Amino acid sequence: MSTLEDRLERAQRVSVGEAAAQGAARFVKAAEEEKLVDVAFARVDSPFGELLIASTRKGVVQLSLHGYDQNETLEDLAHKVSPRIFEAPGRLDEVRRELDEYFAGKRKSFDLPLDWQLSHGFALRVLKATARIPYGRVSSYREMAEKAGNVRATRAAGNALGGNAIPIIVPCHRVLRTGGGLGGYGGGLPMKEALLKMEGAIL
Numbered sequence: 001m002s003t004l005e006d007r008l009e010r011a012q013r014v015s016v017g018e019a020a021a022q023g024a025a026r027f028v029k030a031a032e033e034e035k036l037v038d039v040a041f042a043r044v045d046s047p048f049g050e051l052l053i054a055s056t057r058k059g060v061v062q063l064s065l066h067g068y069d070q071n072e073t074l075e076d077l078a079h080k081v082s083p084r085i086f087e088a089p090g091r092l093d094e095v096r097r098e099l100d101e102y103f104a105g106k107r108k109s110f111d112l113p114l115d116w117q118l119s120h121g122f123a124l125r126v127l128k129a130t131a132r133i134p135y136g137r138v139s140s141y142r143e144m145a146e147k148a149g150n151v152r153a154t155r156a157a158g159n160a161l162g163g164n165a166i167p168i169i170v171p172c173h174r175v176l177r178t179g180g181g182l183g184g185y186g187g188g189l190p191m192k193e194a195l196l197k198m199e200g201a202i203l
Helices: 003-012 016-033 070-080 089-103 121-130 141-147 154-162 189-198
Strands: 039-044 051-055 060-064 085-087
Touching (some): 039 070, 039 089, 051 089, 141 154
Parallel strands (some): 039 085
Antiparallel strands (some): 039 051, 051 060
16 A cells, blocks of 8 residues: 555545544644644633633743633633644643642642732732641731731732732631631632632631
8 A cells, every 4th residue: 555545545534623633742742842732721610610721931920710711811821821822732731730630629738939010019928828827727808918018009919919810829818807707709609618628718
């Protein structure tokens, strides 16, 4: 059988979908080799629905919770970070592994580099303080404002946490209202409560 005939026979055994997926994988691999992928993203299943995670070469830059418009998230990343954004799950294997371990109750802290470029100033200081709240513990908006340098900026601290681009990994779910009320959460209060119960922070 000639080489051409052999190729045609193999091609008949590959569906259009498989061929497209293989072509896309080759394209992304070539783009990565040429260092043209500034933002890699992947979709991850979780007990709370599908998450979208994105990473630059510096680290995780975005984690979008279930219920958010993923296309809008990607468009926002393309505008704020780089238009050179590709779906490249292989680049995010370690992030997905640590998230899986966390949801399974086997991980109490994340060992992932973070890219903080979507936050600035006071909000960035609030989020960095939030990242240091230990597993199984909670803090308050007032305490986060104080650690960020302005104890009276409680509302601004709440806004910073509401705009957290990397929830779960930067555990804004561990910040409660003064007095113990749950406060708000981008993934919804049932998710916040479930995360805190999973961590043993509340009964």
